[in-house]
Amino acid sequence: MADRFQELLEELRQGVTEYDEERVKVAAQAVLDEGFDAYDAVMNGLAAGMEEVGRLFGANEYFVPEVLMCADALYGGLEILRPHIEVDPSRQVKGAVVIGTVEGDVHDIGKNLVKLMFEIAGFTVHDLGRDVPLEKFVEEVLSTDSDFLCMSAMMTTTMGGMKQVIDQVRQKNPNVKIMVGGAPLTGDLAQRWGADGYGKDAPNALQEALRMVGSLREMHQEAAKGG
Amino acid sequence: MATPRQVVEQAMALEVPERQPACIYGGGMWTLRQAGETFAGLSEDPARMSEVIARVARDVGSDIVYTGSGYNNVHVAALGGRIKYRQIGAPDLEEPLVGSIEDLAGLKLERVDEYVTVRTVQETARRVAAQIGQEYMVTMTSWGPFSLGAQILGVEQTMRGCFRQPELVRAVVDFAAEFIRVFYAPVVEDGTLKLVSLADPTAAGSLISKKHYAQFALPPLQRLAEYFRSRGAATLLHICGDTQDRLELLTESGAQIVSIDTAVELAAAKAAFTGKTCLGGNLDPVHVLQQGTPEEVVRGARRCLDDAAAGGGFILMPGCDTPPLTPRENVDAFLHTAFEYRLQG
Numbered sequence: 001m002a003d004r005f006q007e008l009l010e011e012l013r014q015g016v017t018e019y020d021e022e023r024v025k026v027a028a029q030a031v032l033d034e035g036f037d038a039y040d041a042v043m044n045g046l047a048a049g050m051e052e053v054g055r056l057f058g059a060n061e062y063f064v065p066e067v068l069m070c071a072d073a074l075y076g077g078l079e080i081l082r083p084h085i086e087v088d089p090s091r092q093v094k095g096a097v098v099i100g101t102v103e104g105d106v107h108d109i110g111k112n113l114v115k116l117m118f119e120i121a122g123f124t125v126h127d128l129g130r131d132v133p134l135e136k137f138v139e140e141v142l143s144t145d146s147d148f149l150c151m152s153a154m155m156t157t158t159m160g161g162m163k164q165v166i167d168q169v170r171q172k173n174p175n176v177k178i179m180v181g182g183a184p185l186t187g188d189l190a191q192r193w194g195a196d197g198y199g200k201d202a203p204n205a206l207q208e209a210l211r212m213v214g215s216l217r218e219m220h221q222e223a224a225k226g227g
Numbered sequence: 228m229a230t231p232r233q234v235v236e237q238a239m240a241l242e243v244p245e246r247q248p249a250c251i252y253g254g255g256m257w258t259l260r261q262a263g264e265t266f267a268g269l270s271e272d273p274a275r276m277s278e279v280i281a282r283v284a285r286d287v288g289s290d291i292v293y294t295g296s297g298y299n300n301v302h303v304a305a306l307g308g309r310i311k312y313r314q315i316g317a318p319d320l321e322e323p324l325v326g327s328i329e330d331l332a333g334l335k336l337e338r339v340d341e342y343v344t345v346r347t348v349q350e351t352a353r354r355v356a357a358q359i360g361q362e363y364m365v366t367m368t369s370w371g372p373f374s375l376g377a378q379i380l381g382v383e384q385t386m387r388g389c390f391r392q393p394e395l396v397r398a399v400v401d402f403a404a405e406f407i408r409v410f411y412a413p414v415v416e417d418g419t420l421k422l423v424s425l426a427d428p429t430a431a432g433s434l435i436s437k438k439h440y441a442q443f444a445l446p447p448l449q450r451l452a453e454y455f456r457s458r459g460a461a462t463l464l465h466i467c468g469d470t471q472d473r474l475e476l477l478t479e480s481g482a483q484i485v486s487i488d489t490a491v492e493l494a495a496a497k498a499a500f501t502g503k504t505c506l507g508g509n510l511d512p513v514h515v516l517q518q519g520t521p522e523e524v525v526r527g528a529r530r531c532l533d534d535a536a537a538g539g540g541f542i543l544m545p546g547c548d549t550p551p552l553t554p555r556e557n558v559d560a561f562l563h564t565a566f567e568y569r570l571q572g
Contacts, residue, residue, distance in 0.1 A: 060472070
């Protein structure tokens with residue numbers, strides 16, 4: 001029984017990394033038909049496959065078309081499995097994210113990859129799209145009470161807008177974790193602007209976010225102790 | 228003493244030039260800012276635009292002079308695309324123009340020359356060439372076929388299409404190449420331009436694989452470069468991102484000059500290009516050219532020259548478009564480091 005489940009998880013993983021949507025769908029259906037746990041299949045099959053895709057992307061073995069195809073394969077499986085995931089408090093989503101490219105910037109392919117990584121990892125994502133007015137970021141973070149704000153810019157003429165948003169969000173809610181990314185940025189610059197994280201590329205952005213989740217949890221725990 | 232245009236021609240011929248050539252790559256928005264102008268303000272006024280460009284060019288002294296850069300997104304407005312202008316940065320196309328091969332039939336290439344901004348850019352090139360073309364290498368720029376095709380079809384659809392709809396991607400990129408030919412034809416056929424500049428950021432090493440580059444981006448580029456060559460004009464190709472894995476392919480593009488991004492090791496590119504293609508590159512345009520001190524710019528430029536200038540066939544350039552907010556003194560430091568560099572055969 002356990003061996004069969006391992007076999008299906010491997011099918012899901014490989015189907016995702018080899019962007020074989022049919023293979024993923026067949027394996028996902030088999031998970032349900034044979035009575036295995038859908039949540040386990042999502043996390044240790046589909047998401048594990050996507051983690052490998054992130055590694056291949058970081059190593060310049062996969063590029064944007066490959067990653068999008070892998071994501072399509074993953075969503076093919078997710079559609080089958082998601083309705084069968086039982087709600088369990090220990091499986092709650094990790095947090096909510098507001099994401100977008102800053103005003104003046106329409107380059108959103110990197111932002112979409114980061115969004116994808118967040119969704120797969122179980123975050124609730126509020127995607128504001130591209131060319132987003134700076135005040136919209138601030139409003140959305142407050143109205144959705146999100147834990148994270150992610151912004152990207154691909155041009156030197158637009159990236160400065162991120163600093164303004166960081167300053168405004170900090171004034172209203174200092175606990176929001178902010179991550180920035182995009183070709184003209186560096187980790188140094190992100191730090192100087194007061195961001196908590198810098199996403200060099202999509203997988204790296206997710207790693208940064210997970211690191212920040214850790215620090216958010218600590219923060220909540222300390223607040224709880226104090227309270 | 229050789230003119231700026233002559234040293235560029237010597238580098239393109241893969242010779243050791245009389246002095247080291249250098250240019251600000253692109254820099255259309257930067258140039259207009261030096262004169263306190265915006266593209267939107269000049270987009271229908273070739274007389275003023277050419278006057279501004281020629282004046283700034285003479286003052287700055289870049290060996291290659293761009294008569295139109297930073298407005299690449301505006302060209303497709305000739306096909307009906309809606310453009311959003313900005314105060315500082317480059318204008319953008321708001322939405323993709325097609326979703327299928329059938330949609331391409333609705334885009335009328337014969338109308339391209341009627342579009343006022345296209346005519347302004349072409350007329351500006353003629354006027355700038357008439358004013359300073361004897362002395363400087365005057366060029367005009369547009370997207371390369373893959374990048375323009377991705378703009379017409381939408382970037383994400385193009386990326387997925389590489390796998391799911393290769394025929395559609397090929398058709399759109401071929402259409403884009405034909406658009407580029409039509410866009411340049413009047414100023415290439417009349418002898419205005421001896422150098423055509425193509426920027427292909429969406430075919431960047433960071434976005435598509437070497438295999439897809441060879442499959443979709445390279446063939447239309449080769450056809451275009453061959454057309455320009457047959458009309459007496461050379462091609463300058465700029466490609467963004469890390470292209471280290473496909474340097475050989477870039478030398479097969481047909482472009483006489485290939486300008487590479489900061490992400491590529493210049494010495495490795497020089498080794499791959501020697502005897503084949505003139506190399507341009509690759510000072511970090513943001514963190515050094517724009518944000519560094521003039522001393523840092525000099526140090527960075529010298530490193531590029533030490534890596535690639537020996538033996539000729541090299542033009543010092545920033546690794547991508549010159550950012551609009553780059554300080555003038557940094558541009559001066561950049562160019563003069565090359566002009567004063569002692570070249571070795």
